[in-house]
Amino acid sequence: MSNTLEFLMQNLRKRRIEKVLVENDLYLLWKDGMEARLPYFDLRDACPCALCVNELTGEKILKSSDIRQDIQPSRSEFVGNYALRFYWNDGHDSGIYNFRMLRELCEHTLSKS
Numbered sequence: 001m002s003n004t005l006e007f008l009m010q011n012l013r014k015r016r017i018e019k020v021l022v023e024n025d026l027y028l029l030w031k032d033g034m035e036a037r038l039p040y041f042d043l044r045d046a047c048p049c050a051l052c053v054n055e056l057t058g059e060k061i062l063k064s065s066d067i068r069q070d071i072q073p074s075r076s077e078f079v080g081n082y083a084l085r086f087y088w089n090d091g092h093d094s095g096i097y098n099f100r101m102l103r104e105l106c107e108h109t110l111s112k113s
């Protein structure tokens with residue numbers, strides 16, 4: 001892990017955030033040193049796209065019970081310098097998770113533990 005961390009710290013000079021997919025979590029390291037692991041299930045559950053959340057009302061359409069227990073991204077990529085996109089193993093890939101939202105998820109996760 002220390003080599004990975006070193007690599008991440010180097011990359012952080014270019015970006016506000018770095019990510020690693022570990023087991024069942026997305027590990028995020030922020031430029032200010034905050035780190036958190038977000039479970040894939042929670043991430044998929046929080047998908048902000050128009051299929052999962054009603055754009056007009058902000059109401060959640062996606063049912064948590066419809067999400068596979070073995071949900072995980074087959075890959076993920078940065079969108080510009082403001083967001084992450086996941087390609088989930090349920091075929092869903094339209095969610096753009098902006099950094100502000102990811103930060104809130106991290107803070108929420110940390111406050112729970």
Ligand SMILES: [Zn+2]
Pocket residue numbers: 047048049050051052053092094095
């Ligand atoms: Zn979605």
